[in-house]
Each structure stands twice: as C-alpha cells, then as structure tokens.
Amino acid sequence: MAWTQQLPSGNWRGLYRGPDGKPRNAGTFAHQKRALAEATNAEHEADKPGWRDPRAGARKWGEWYEEWRAVREDADKLSQTDKSLLKNHIIPAWQDVALASITRFDVRAWAAKLGASKEDGGAGLSESTxxxxxxxxxxxxSAAIDKEILATNPCFRLGLEPGETDVVRFFSRKRVAKMLKKLKDRPEDRAMLAIMVGCGLRWGEMAGLRPERVDLKRRMLRVSHVRKQNGKVKKYPKGRKIRDVPIPEWVVAEIKPFVKEGREFVFMRTNSSNWRRDVWSHLDTGGRIHDLRHTYASWLLQSGVEIAKVSKLMGHSSIRVTERYAHLALMPMEEVDAAMYDPRRVA
Known part of the structure; x- marks a missing residue:
C-alpha cells in the first residue's frame, strides 16, 4: 500500500513498494493528497507485467557502458574495431546522456552527422561504417533491455538513409605497378598487396589464408577463414560465404615463395593498423587498403566480366552490394551509336 512522508520543507513525498519489495519514491509534492495519489498510481503500474524501475533509465549511458563492456569483453565479443568506434564516435556522443532520454530522432541526427563530410562538420564516415x-x-x-533497464531500443529498425554509395575509389593499373615497384625489397608485403588487388581479398581474408587453401597449379584459392587483428581465427568470411577465387598468373609469381607446406598461414601479418603505418603510408596512394578490393571489382567490370560473376567472386551478400560498381562497366558504345545515330542524316 502506498504511503506519504512529510519533509522538513513541509512538502510531501509519495512512497510505494516495487515488485522486489523495496520502497520507491514517486516524487515530492506540495500537498499530501497529490503525493499519495501519485504513489498509488506508481504502485499500480509496478504491478503490471513488464514493469521497469523508472529510475533505472535515468542512468547515464556512460555508466551503463562500463557494465556492458565488462560483459562483452569477458565473452570476447568486443573486437578492436568496435572498441575504436566506441572510443572515437559513441562515447563522446552519449556518455553523459540518460538512457531513458535517448530517442530515435536523436540517433538519426547523430548518424547523419557521422556520415556528413568534415567540411560540413561531420565525421566523414562511409555508409557502411x-x-x-x-x-x-x-x-x-539491447543489452539494457535484457537488463530490464529499458523497454525499447531507439535504434531498432532505424532505416538509415543510404549515403553516397556510388563513389568508389580504385587504382589504375599504372598506379598499382608503381606500388609494387616500391615494394621490390619487401617481398612479403608486395605479395600481400598483390593478392588483395589481384584476388579481391579483404584484409582479414588475406591474413587468414592457409597454404592448403592455395592451389598454385590450378591457380585457385579458397577463402574459408578470417584472421582477426588479435590473431584469432574465424571459420567463415564475411556473410559466412566460403568462395573459390582464380589467381592471376602475375599474382601466383608474387605469392609462390610464401605458400609453404607446414606453415599455418601464407602471410604472418595480422594487424592492418601496423601494416598501414609501416607499409601503406609510404606508398603515398591517397587511398585506403580496402580500395585494393574496390580496384579488383573495378578492373573486372571494366574488362567486361558480368556483374553477377563479380558479385560471386567478391563474396557479396547479394548482387545489390556489387551494383555500387555498376557504373564502372564499359559502355557498349557500338549499341549506343546504333541507337543514337545522327538525326541530320534523316533530313
């Protein structure tokens, strides 16, 4: 049963007991009747299924994050990439915000700012990031819901607007040749670059490539494992799609010295950040390591390979993902010329 308590100020506090039997405060009011009414209403709400303590949602996200992080890290579910995203983008934005006050509007506005260009005051992140x-x-x-702190997740089915997915950076063959030439005294790094651009492998797929998955005679490799930045191995690549990829002859020549029986992995490098610092930054590419994979797709399409085949070779979840490269395919000039013949010839 709800009750009231008079404070030294003369105001009245409305009190009630929650489902756990602990006394809870329904608020402070100038009149005892109002305090009792509010406490009675709160007690009634607390008896309903799915009730959550309203005070729990007042916790700041940063406080909840410390508890959530401990659970994630104990379960080894927080990757180095996720930790970086938390440190650089999530914690600064939300650490002082109460959980219950986070709205879908706030999350949408934040996401839009993350994707906006740096010139416009945003973070300049890609759509996927x-x-x-x-x-x-x-x-x-979602973890706060499991903990019965929140009733809903404001991020659920947010339906973020797509970013500029038609802008794909890729390197010319001449540019790649210059990169390879700069690495002539670093054969393993040169081979790593060659296989990423020549076979379209993601960094983790390249790092997780095992010698027994590479058939130099048939010039085929199988992408079946991914090695994380911390050296741990996942059994499936992104999208859980194991795939076979042809190896161009020039790539075979580069990787052959490193495909050795008894070796656990073809390449020893696992940390892309270190490779970016030690190798990639000295190539002055003006792009990202992942642009090597974009280059693979671009060269295939520019050479007339069907987009469905490119999608399969890259291990995309659907052909819609590959369609971001569609504008790079060679235009059928003969067909266009035939359709758009000179109208002056008719006159």
Missing amino acids: VKRVVAVFSGSL
Missing part, C-alpha cells in the same frame, strides 16, 4: 557504429551502439541498448 556509420551503420556499424550505430549497430554497436544499438547492441549496448
């Missing part, structure tokens, strides 16, 4: 940042943040809020 923005979605990953929001996914990590959403994971923390």
Whole structure:
C-alpha cells in the first residue's frame, strides 16, 4: 500500500513498494493528497507485467557502458574495431546522456552527422561504417533491455538513409605497378598487396589464408577463414560465404615463395593498423587498403566480366552490394551509336 512522508520543507513525498519489495519514491509534492495519489498510481503500474524501475533509465549511458563492456569483453565479443568506434564516435556522443532520454530522432541526427563530410562538420564516415557504429551502439541498448533497464531500443529498425554509395575509389593499373615497384625489397608485403588487388581479398581474408587453401597449379584459392587483428581465427568470411577465387598468373609469381607446406598461414601479418603505418603510408596512394578490393571489382567490370560473376567472386551478400560498381562497366558504345545515330542524316 502506498504511503506519504512529510519533509522538513513541509512538502510531501509519495512512497510505494516495487515488485522486489523495496520502497520507491514517486516524487515530492506540495500537498499530501497529490503525493499519495501519485504513489498509488506508481504502485499500480509496478504491478503490471513488464514493469521497469523508472529510475533505472535515468542512468547515464556512460555508466551503463562500463557494465556492458565488462560483459562483452569477458565473452570476447568486443573486437578492436568496435572498441575504436566506441572510443572515437559513441562515447563522446552519449556518455553523459540518460538512457531513458535517448530517442530515435536523436540517433538519426547523430548518424547523419557521422556520415556528413568534415567540411560540413561531420565525421566523414562511409555508409557502411556509420551503420556499424550505430549497430554497436544499438547492441549496448539491447543489452539494457535484457537488463530490464529499458523497454525499447531507439535504434531498432532505424532505416538509415543510404549515403553516397556510388563513389568508389580504385587504382589504375599504372598506379598499382608503381606500388609494387616500391615494394621490390619487401617481398612479403608486395605479395600481400598483390593478392588483395589481384584476388579481391579483404584484409582479414588475406591474413587468414592457409597454404592448403592455395592451389598454385590450378591457380585457385579458397577463402574459408578470417584472421582477426588479435590473431584469432574465424571459420567463415564475411556473410559466412566460403568462395573459390582464380589467381592471376602475375599474382601466383608474387605469392609462390610464401605458400609453404607446414606453415599455418601464407602471410604472418595480422594487424592492418601496423601494416598501414609501416607499409601503406609510404606508398603515398591517397587511398585506403580496402580500395585494393574496390580496384579488383573495378578492373573486372571494366574488362567486361558480368556483374553477377563479380558479385560471386567478391563474396557479396547479394548482387545489390556489387551494383555500387555498376557504373564502372564499359559502355557498349557500338549499341549506343546504333541507337543514337545522327538525326541530320534523316533530313
């Protein structure tokens, strides 16, 4: 049963007991009748299924994050990439915000700012990175639901607007040749670059490539494992799609010295950040390591390979992902010329 308590100020505090039997405060009011009414209403709400303590949602996200992080790290579910996203984008934005006050509007506005260019005051992140940042943040809020702190997740089915997916950076063959030439005294790094651009492998797929998955005679490799930045191995690549990829002859020549029987992995490097610092930054590419994979797709399409085949070779979840490269395919000039013949000839 609800009750009231008079304070030294003369105001009245409305009190009630929650489902756990602990006394809870329904608020402070000038009149005893109002305090009792509010406490009675709160007690009634507390008896309903799915009730959550309203005070729990007042916890700041940063406080909840410390508890959530401990659970994630104990379960080895927080990758180095996720930790970086938390440190650089999530914690600065949400650490002082109460959990219950986070709205879908706030999350949308934050996501838009992450994707906006730096000139416009944003973070300049790619569409896929923005979605990953929001996914990590959403994971923390879903955990708050499991903990019965929140009733809903404001990130659920947010339906973020797509970013500029038609801008794909790739390197010319001449540019790649210059990169390889600069690495002539670093054969393993040269081979790593060659296989990423010549076979379209993601960094983790390249790092997780095993010698027994490489058939130099048939010039085929199988992408079946991914090695994380910390050296641990996942059994499946992104999208859980194991795939076979042809190896161009020039790539075979580069990787052959490193495909050795008894060796656990073809390449020893696992940390892309270190490779970016030690190798990639000295090549003055003006792009990202992942642009080597974009280059692979671009060269295939520019050479007339069907987009469905490119999608399969890259291990995309669907052909829609590959369609971001569609504008790079060679235009059928003969067909266009035939259709758009000179109208002056008719006159």
